[in-house]
Amino acid sequence: MSQRNTRVPERADEQEACTLLEVISRVSGKWSIVVLLETARRPMRFTELERAIHGISRRMLTLTLRQLERDGFLVRTVHPTVPPRVEYAATDMARELHAHLSGLTEWAERHRDTVAAARAAFDEAAAAR
Amino acid sequence: MSQRNTRVPERADEQEACTLLEVISRVSGKWSIVVLLETARRPMRFTELERAIHGISRRMLTLTLRQLERDGFLVRTVHPTVPPRVEYAATDMARELHAHLSGLTEWAERHRDTVAAARAAFDEAAAAR
DNA sequence: CTGTATCCGGTGGGATACTG
C-alpha cells in the first residue's frame, strides 16, 4: 500500500531488509490482510466482501482489491450478467503467502503478553521520569 | 426454519487479520526491519547504526529505536562513560521474529518475477483501456 | 451491483538546528 517505503539498497546487507520491506509493504495496508484471508477460503463477490469486512469503506475495498489484483494475489472475474457479478479469487501465490503469514500470527500470539509487558514497563519508566 | 443462508461474520478471520496487522504494524515502518537486522547480528551503538544504515535521518533512527525498545525487541544499555556510550541489542524474541521474517524473504525472492510480471500485465491492460 | 470522483484530516517521515 505504502509506496513511500520503497528505496534502493545501497549496501549488500540491506538487500534482505529491502526485499522484506517490499513484501510487507504489499500487505501492510489497513485492509489488505483481511481481504486476503477472506478470499483465500473461496472466491468472493464485491458486496459479499463489503458485508464480511466490518468497517471497510467502498473506496478502500476497491483500492485494496485493485492493488492485490495488480500484484497477482487476486484474479478478478466479471460475469456478463445483469446486474454485473464480479468475483475475486485468491491465486496459489497468495495462498502460499498466507501460509507464511500464519507463522507470523502464531509468533504474535505466543509473544503477545511479552510485548504488552514490555510496553507497560517502558511507558511506566517514561512516566516516572 | 432452515437457516442455511444466514451468514455469520467470520470472527475468526477478522481476529487473525487483526493479530497479523498488529505485528506487521510494528515492523512496517520504513526503517524498522533494517534496524532489526543490523542489531540482530551484534549490539550496535547509535552512531554505528547511523553509519551502517544509509539514508536514515537522526530523527527517524531515534524514533525507530524507541519504538523497537518499547515493544521489547531491543534492549538499550547506557555505559556511564564520557563521552556516553549507548548500545542497542536485539532480544531473543526479536531474533525469533527475524527467523519468521526470513521465511517471508524466501517467499518474496521465489515470487519476485511473478509479481513483477503480474504488475506489468495489469499496468499494460490499464493503459490499453 | 460494482464501482469512481472529490474533499479532507491525521500521520509518517525528511531536513536541520540545538543540547547535555
Next chain:
DNA sequence: CAGTATCCCACCGGATACAG
C-alpha cells in the same frame, strides 16, 4: 556521542456523492 525540537509536506484512509 547521542540524542531533542521544530517545521514541513506527501500520502493514506474516511465520508460522501455520483455513475454505468
